[in-house]
Amino acid sequence: MIKAKHHVLPFLLSVMTFVTDVAIADNKLSAWSLKGFGTLAATGTDSNKIGFYRDKSQTQDADSGWGITNDSQLGAQVDWKANESLQATVQWIARDHAGNFFEQNLDWAFLRWSVQDDVDIRLGRLGVGVFSLSDYRNISYAYPWIRPPHEFYSTIPYYHIDGADITKKFSIDDGYLSVKLYGGYSYNQLPTQTSGIHNQQSPATGANISYEKGAWQARLGYTYATITSNPPIQDLLTPINSPLFTQYWPDIKQLIPAMTMRGKEYHFGSIGVAYDDGIWLSQMEAAYIASNTLWSPPRSSAYLSIGRRISTVTLYSLFGIAKTFQNDVNVPNPLVPNPALLAYQQQFSRILNNNGINEQSVSLGARWDFYNNMSLKAQWSHYWLGDHNGSRQWQQSVDNTTPNAVNVMSTGIDFVF
Amino acid sequence: MSCLRVLILYFNTMKIFTALLLFFFTAGKSHADIVVIGNLKNNLQSLNSVQVEDIFMGRTRSLPNGHFALPVCQSTLRPVFYQKLTTKPIEQINAYWAMLAFRGQISPPMEFPDDNSVLSIVNENRDAIGYIDSRNVNNSVRVLLRLN
Numbered sequence: 001m002i003k004a005k006h007h008v009l010p011f012l013l014s015v016m017t018f019v020t021d022v023a024i025a026d027n028k029l030s031a032w033s034l035k036g037f038g039t040l041a042a043t044g045t046d047s048n049k050i051g052f053y054r055d056k057s058q059t060q061d062a063d064s065g066w067g068i069t070n071d072s073q074l075g076a077q078v079d080w081k082a083n084e085s086l087q088a089t090v091q092w093i094a095r096d097h098a099g100n101f102f103e104q105n106l107d108w109a110f111l112r113w114s115v116q117d118d119v120d121i122r123l124g125r126l127g128v129g130v131f132s133l134s135d136y137r138n139i140s141y142a143y144p145w146i147r148p149p150h151e152f153y154s155t156i157p158y159y160h161i162d163g164a165d166i167t168k169k170f171s172i173d174d175g176y177l178s179v180k181l182y183g184g185y186s187y188n189q190l191p192t193q194t195s196g197i198h199n200q201q202s203p204a205t206g207a208n209i210s211y212e213k214g215a216w217q218a219r220l221g222y223t224y225a226t227i228t229s230n231p232p233i234q235d236l237l238t239p240i241n242s243p244l245f246t247q248y249w250p251d252i253k254q255l256i257p258a259m260t261m262r263g264k265e266y267h268f269g270s271i272g273v274a275y276d277d278g279i280w281l282s283q284m285e286a287a288y289i290a291s292n293t294l295w296s297p298p299r300s301s302a303y304l305s306i307g308r309r310i311s312t313v314t315l316y317s318l319f320g321i322a323k324t325f326q327n328d329v330n331v332p333n334p335l336v337p338n339p340a341l342l343a344y345q346q347q348f349s350r351i352l353n354n355n356g357i358n359e360q361s362v363s364l365g366a367r368w369d370f371y372n373n374m375s376l377k378a379q380w381s382h383y384w385l386g387d388h389n390g391s392r393q394w395q396q397s398v399d400n401t402t403p404n405a406v407n408v409m410s411t412g413i414d415f416v417f
Numbered sequence: 418m419s420c421l422r423v424l425i426l427y428f429n430t431m432k433i434f435t436a437l438l439l440f441f442f443t444a445g446k447s448h449a450d451i452v453v454i455g456n457l458k459n460n461l462q463s464l465n466s467v468q469v470e471d472i473f474m475g476r477t478r479s480l481p482n483g484h485f486a487l488p489v490c491q492s493t494l495r496p497v498f499y500q501k502l503t504t505k506p507i508e509q510i511n512a513y514w515a516m517l518a519f520r521g522q523i524s525p526p527m528e529f530p531d532d533n534s535v536l537s538i539v540n541e542n543r544d545a546i547g548y549i550d551s552r553n554v555n556n557s558v559r560v561l562l563r564l565n
Contacts, residue, residue, distance in 0.1 A: 126521070136520045142513075
């Protein structure tokens, strides 16, 4: 793994040089441009009893065996400018994502119409902009950390939406205010606790307002989504609907409405502030996500990061917290205490009560901009996992004996070209 | 062992060569001013540094006269230009532009390799705005701002 880096780095440098040469080969304005970004990172933990996911769209977790798929990705973007007010953009990223590798990794494919110099309308596949970093989570080069704050971003593994957005910019008091409205249809393939992938479909609409002045930025966001699909819960429904259960355990059917997702709702509300004067940088966000689905209970999360640049090195710290609010799901008793039914009861209870989040962390890290479009990062994170912390952000061992603290270490190289 | 000696000799030679190159490259260039230039057909007479910064940082897409701006960069001068304009080093500028470009908001200014190519682009496009070494400016373009 380490050896591979020595071969990859010169290769990437030569590719970048080639692309740059092509771009400036003639002295004409080109309608086309090709850009790219990537991260080559290794991530590992100090425990084999629990696996770490960057977010739950991923299929591979990292444990003490380390892995390079958690935080590595390679993206390319092609822009085509028809004229000064019409542009097309396509962005595709190679990364670990459940489901269709080509379709799920296509994050942007849209037409942008600049109606006026301060009004943009975009139509097509767009990055999801629920929180501040949502639509550039994969561009690790653009932020100080090795990955977006885990407590905040790992619970929203949605990357794109097919629809439209409109942004209007106002110049106010030496600053810029942006108001954005968006709506569309989101199709995300996500791994589940039961066997199979949830082809999650949900119409979503939202708005955000952001204000930028000097070193300061502030942002308010709200998104509303309804789910129009069900997770693959056939493994649970088949026994529940069987004649045996109907006869000896009729109350179990009460759980079915809670287990389905179709018709359930999400409300995402967030507030964020960021400061960057070139030397000091700080960022915080807080969010509340309301929902009425058992698989993704209502939760609040927040993070605060403070960093200091010393020449080309940025030292940073990051604190995060996330907690769900949901009472335990009580699985009713069977009429007959048959051992097989009691085993099922235990299994149902474990699966249905494994969706909570109770996580806090502190991270320390460094970013070194060793070249003008490349940076080297290293980060240590210590996670405290409380009661009811389930499988929404972690891979748990089969016996469910999860540790209550785990260290996650990562190092990687980011680049843009 | 002899391989190692050849390698050491090679690296030492390269070090001296690089130092000499750097000396000749930076000598005489370090104090050059940068001028921001526009097209003669554009009725824009001058810009202040805040207006130039807003355009080259992608905060606005238009010139003060309402036209869509077409900013272009000169690759070699780019780090010095942004340092003078924003006081930020080029790594921070690149990270900032990566954030804007890869979230599909606005494309960064196109880059051209030298002053001559920037001069010809600005000369050929009414709403182009670029920057070059002040010693290479000629009467085919209008100087909108001098950065020193």
